[in-house]
Amino acid sequence: MKDESCSSGRVVRLLFAVASVLVVSARVSPEASAQPRFYWKTLSGANAVPLMDNSMSGNTNPFDPSHTVSPGANFDATLSMFGYARTFSVFDRAAMAAVILPMGRVSGDVTIGTATFSQPASGFGDPMFEFDVNVVGPKAQKNLVDALRYEPKFSLDLLADLAVPVGEYDSTQPLNIGQNRWYGRVGAPIVWQLGPWVPGRRTTLEFIPAVWLFSTNDDYVGTTLTTDPLFQLDAHLTRDFTERLWGSLDGAWYTGGQASIDGVAGDRLNNVGLGLTLGYQINDNLTFSFGYKSTVNDSGPTDLRMDGFTVSLISGWHALVEGARRLKAE
Amino acid sequence: MPRRNDTSVPDRGELSRAGRILRRSLAVSAVVAAALAGSAPAPAAETPRRPNIVIILGDDLGFADMGFFGGEIKTPSLDSLASGGVRFTNFYTHASCSPTRSMLLTGVDSHLNGLGNMDEWTAPNQMGVDGYEGVLNDRVVTLPQLLKDAGYHTYMVGKWHLGKAPHQIPAARGFERDFSLLDGAGSYWDRTNFTAASPLSVFTEDGRYLTKLPKDHYATKTYTDKLIGFIDANHGDGKPFFAYVAHQAPHDPYHLPKEWRSRHVGEYDEGWDVLRKERLKRQIELGIMPADTRLAERMWFLPDPALLAPASRAFLGKKMELYAGMVENLDFHVGRLIDHLKRIGEYENTVFIVFGDNGAEGTDLFQMIAGQPGSRDFLFAAMKWSQTHPNAWGDPGSYVAYGPMWAQASMTPFSQYKGWLAEGGIRNALIVRGPVVKRPEGSINHGLMHVADVMPTLLEIAGTSYPKTRDGHETPPLIGKSWGPVLAGEAESPRTVQDVLAWELFGNRAVRRGNWKLRWEFKPFGKGEWELFDLAADPAERKDLAAEHPDKLSEMVALWDDYARTNHVVLPSRTPFETMEKQLPQRVPDDPGFPPLNQKKQFVPPEDEQAEPKK
Numbered sequence: 037m038k039d040e041s042c043s044s045g046r047v048v049r050l051l052f053a054v055a056s057v058l059v060v061s062a063r064v065s066p067e068a069s070a071q072p073r074f075y076w077k078t079l080s081g082a083n084a085v086p087l088m089d090n091s092m093s094g095n096t097n098p099f100d101p102s103h104t105v106s107p108g109a110n111f112d113a114t115l116s117m118f119g120y121a122r123t124f125s126v127f128d129r130a131a132m133a134a135v136i137l138p139m140g141r142v143s144g145d146v147t148i149g150t151a152t153f154s155q156p157a158s159g160f161g162d163p164m165f166e167f168d169v170n171v172v173g174p175k176a177q178k179n180l181v182d183a184l185r186y187e188p189k190f191s192l193d194l195l196a197d198l199a200v201p202v203g204e205y206d207s208t209q210p211l212n213i214g215q216n217r218w219y220g221r222v223g224a225p226i227v228w229q230l231g232p233w234v235p236g237r238r239t240t241l242e243f244i245p246a247v248w249l250f251s252t253n254d255d256y257v258g259t260t261l262t263t264d265p266l267f268q269l270d271a272h273l274t275r276d277f278t279e280r281l282w283g284s285l286d287g288a289w290y291t292g293g294q295a296s297i298d299g300v301a302g303d304r305l306n307n308v309g310l311g312l313t314l315g316y317q318i319n320d321n322l323t324f325s326f327g328y329k330s331t332v333n334d335s336g337p338t339d340l341r342m343d344g345f346t347v348s349l350i351s352g353w354h355a356l357v358e359g360a361r362r363l364k365a366e
Numbered sequence: 367m368p369r370r371n372d373t374s375v376p377d378r379g380e381l382s383r384a385g386r387i388l389r390r391s392l393a394v395s396a397v398v399a400a401a402l403a404g405s406a407p408a409p410a411a412e413t414p415r416r417p418n419i420v421i422i423l424g425d426d427l428g429f430a431d432m433g434f435f436g437g438e439i440k441t442p443s444l445d446s447l448a449s450g451g452v453r454f455t456n457f458y459t460h461a462s463c464s465p466t467r468s469m470l471l472t473g474v475d476s477h478l479n480g481l482g483n484m485d486e487w488t489a490p491n492q493m494g495v496d497g498y499e500g501v502l503n504d505r506v507v508t509l510p511q512l513l514k515d516a517g518y519h520t521y522m523v524g525k526w527h528l529g530k531a532p533h534q535i536p537a538a539r540g541f542e543r544d545f546s547l548l549d550g551a552g553s554y555w556d557r558t559n560f561t562a563a564s565p566l567s568v569f570t571e572d573g574r575y576l577t578k579l580p581k582d583h584y585a586t587k588t589y590t591d592k593l594i595g596f597i598d599a600n601h602g603d604g605k606p607f608f609a610y611v612a613h614q615a616p617h618d619p620y621h622l623p624k625e626w627r628s629r630h631v632g633e634y635d636e637g638w639d640v641l642r643k644e645r646l647k648r649q650i651e652l653g654i655m656p657a658d659t660r661l662a663e664r665m666w667f668l669p670d671p672a673l674l675a676p677a678s679r680a681f682l683g684k685k686m687e688l689y690a691g692m693v694e695n696l697d698f699h700v701g702r703l704i705d706h707l708k709r710i711g712e713y714e715n716t717v718f719i720v721f722g723d724n725g726a727e728g729t730d731l732f733q734m735i736a737g738q739p740g741s742r743d744f745l746f747a748a749m750k751w752s753q754t755h756p757n758a759w760g761d762p763g764s765y766v767a768y769g770p771m772w773a774q775a776s777m778t779p780f781s782q783y784k785g786w787l788a789e790g791g792i793r794n795a796l797i798v799r800g801p802v803v804k805r806p807e808g809s810i811n812h813g814l815m816h817v818a819d820v821m822p823t824l825l826e827i828a829g830t831s832y833p834k835t836r837d838g839h840e841t842p843p844l845i846g847k848s849w850g851p852v853l854a855g856e857a858e859s860p861r862t863v864q865d866v867l868a869w870e871l872f873g874n875r876a877v878r879r880g881n882w883k884l885r886w887e888f889k890p891f892g893k894g895e896w897e898l899f900d901l902a903a904d905p906a907e908r909k910d911l912a913a914e915h916p917d918k919l920s921e922m923v924a925l926w927d928d929y930a931r932t933n934h935v936v937l938p939s940r941t942p943f944e945t946m947e948k949q950l951p952q953r954v955p956d957d958p959g960f961p962p963l964n965q966k967k968q969f970v971p972p973e974d975e976q977a978e979p980k981k
Contacts, residue, residue, distance in 0.1 A: 180677030184684070184756060185631065234758040 072272035072284035092344030111144035125176035159204030266293030425617035427722030428776025436649035443701030451799025473821025489938030501529030510540030516830035524612030537573030554621035562746035616692035618767035634683035637671020662781035662906035717800030728773030728783035813859025818846035884922035
């Protein structure tokens with residue numbers, strides 16, 4: 037007969053379960069290609085620290101989001117990223133600001149004109165700042181009541197990224213961690229809820245159409261490098277397998293991004309990549325994911341060829357949830 | 367209930383007097399009069415103008431839920447029946463479902479008809495005792511049997527809960543057509559039931575046990591569809607019909623199609639205290655309750671919603687949102703039935719009787735069944751009933767019940783809820799509409815009514831009578847009183863101030879005579895001793911008058927003794943409430959504003975008295 041439905045302990049447990057699940061959903065962009073569930077919304081005031089590691093190879097420098105192809109080249113790279121993100125609300129809309137610092141090493145052969153360079157590069161890359169605000173969809177989750185009632189249904193965001201050219205750069209080398217130019221993107225991430233919004237049963241279709249814009253690198257191994265805008269469309273079909281385990285079929289399409297070196301134009305990109313991602317929520321504060329992605333139409337010498345594994349560990353927290361946990365532990 | 371030896375069995379003269387009144391009000395044919403006088407079943411062809419009868423039972427529907435009883439829940443279809451008929455504010459059922467249903471369908475006291483206790487809670491000392499079979503026993507004759515004999519088609523859809531064996535199911539107890547859930551509750555979406563021992567709900571259709579449910583089954587919809595089909599199949603053959611529409615809704619679990627779940631988002635965020643006040647205000651404005659009615663105390667173990675975090679209130683409020691959706695969905699399907707009867711020209715010739723079967727449900731049934739981790743039923747629930755996320759509420763596999771706080775709101779202004787014998791457990795909203803009602807449309811009556819009255823009332827309407835014997839044995843006495851004179855506007859109550867109603871369930875006991883009510887309940891809901899209330903002055907049972915009125919107490923206790931003796935009441939040796947005193951917090955008064963500790967607001971000193979710290 038004892039009724040627990042009204043006991044504050046049970047209510048608090050359930051509410052914080054709702055909130056904490058959302059906290060670890062807050063994640064920041066690890067790379068040029070957005071991860072699935074990247075733009076899911078969470079409680080305002082949540083924090084996240086991602087740590088991601090990519091092992092990649094191909095004919096383009098993975099530290100360079102322009103994906104400029106070096107025909108015949110073969111790079112191997114270990115790219116790690118560390119960052120911080122925080123969610124907040126702007127005029128009742130969910131927003132997120134993040135900073136990502138890439139770091140790692142890359143090695144391989146690069147041919148510029150008739151010269152071939154074989155050299156490794158390592159160090160810190162260009163930090164990137166990101167701002168994302170939702171414009172279509174539910175209002176920001178400013179408190180637990182909002183979080184309790186949240187379902188994305190159809191959400192559309194506006195996104196702006198800006199990378200600051202302060203990363204490791206050696207103008208005598210074509211292969212660098214930093215890019216020696218400003219670049220960024222504008223996009224409109226879409227999350228489309230298919231079916232119930234219940235952990236263990238969630239399905240989403242996600243699109244991130246974006247345009248990358250690049251300034252000129254006027255000191256690229258003694259030449260001038262310009263790159264046309266690159267249109268990138270990432271798509272993900274994600275599905276929960278359990279309340280903690282989810283998976284995603286990933287696709288990406290790149291087009292444009294024609295690079296010119298001293299006015300000599302290369303080819304436009306028109307490439308497709310496919311991938312898989314598995315994610316697991318370890319606890320209320322920690323999420324792990326593993327993914328693999330590879331370009332598919334990459335047999336031509338000027339086609340973008342890139343594949344890589346990604347593992348990520350994201351720690352998220354919110355002061356309210358942490359405080360409640362401390363009280364519960366007493 | 368009336369004492370057996372003075373009021374329980376209407377004699378032939380009483381039936382005849384009531385019948386005369388009904389005849390006048392119905393203006394039925396002389397053939398009906400002849401049938402009444404002879405007390406013989408009338409052939410169908412001779413009674414073409416007898417009204418159809420539809421009983422709509424809401425399972426655990428609260429006194430204050432429907433709009434015309436003060437609820438904010440939108441119930442336009444049920445309200446339309448109320449606005450065209452009469453509402454009753456002093457109508458009693460039993461405190462739980464199967465005992466109420468047993469009396470509804472037999473007119474016989476539950477301790478004699480087999481439901482002296484719910485089958486699920488039969489105590490060791492009640493096992494094998496006559497009247498405690500847990501199913502309708504073979505000594506009673508049922509309302510549908512008698513109506514069928516009188517030339518009515520008899521249909522049932524919904525919850526039965528009065529026996530599962532072939533000789534106990536609706537088809538065996540008088541229903542010509544049925545689509546029935548034999549269990550007391552279950553999923554609305556499929557056959558999933560609550561325990562590992564009995565994992566599947568059992569359904570029958572026209573007397574056959576179903577191996578699967580119809581496609582796109584949702585209980586409330588299927589029941590309505592089936593009933594409309596039954597009515598249409600025989601429509602035009604000249605016979606009236608009796609339909610027993612025993613909806614599962616709004617009994618937990620609150621399973622509900624998605625489009626009905628979000629009609630009240632945020633509307634209950636202020637909590638149960640505010641809702642009770644608003645409902646009582648409307649009840650007073652409507653004339654349901656007297657102007658000086660006070661709310662029952664918030665039960666001592668329930669939190670003051672004002673002290674809960676907004677998120678906690680929203681979380682708990684979402685349960686009430688779902689319940690409101692359940693009631694509105696029920697109303698929608700009642701509306702479908704009404705519309706259909708209008709379309710086929712039967713609406714105006716149909717008597718509707720609408721009520722809930724007991725108080726609203728405040729007990730956590732799911733917790734009782736599956737609340738112990740490691741138990742067999744916990745593991746069963748883990749597989750079948752673990753959709754606990756709020757966004758899954760309403761889906762198959764979810765189990766939501768709104769808890770005692772909202773149950774008390776559903777029973778505004780009364781105290782307690784289903785399972786108990788305070789007014790909140792047994793007093794229900796009743797609507798009667800149809801050609802037999804001659805009171806002003808939309809009027810309210812405060813006469814003392816009882817669910818066992820339905821049997822004699824409907825037998826009169828059908829022009830038949832209760833037999834003294836059936837299949838060679840004497841039938842048990844009816845305890846109800848016909849509503850004929852009340853419906854005809856010729857009396858304000860079927861009972862005099864001397865008539866007695868009495869209840870016993872799970873060991874709790876109560877007696878009502880006139881405005882006095884005697885009550886014994888287990889601690890801590892009761893005192894474990896007799897309490898006495900004046901319901902006219904104190905319908906919320908706030909003030910125990912036992913010490914102030916010892917003579918009245920003795921008189922009422924004697925009435926109880928007589929009732930128990932007459933109806934062979936066997937107080938149970940085990941009950942669901944036997945350990946409750948240890949489970950609940952110590953009972954304390956509900957004093958608004960206490961303690962001030964966490965009610966006082968931030969002190970703000972006068973601006974001109976404030977200063978920076980001195981260096």
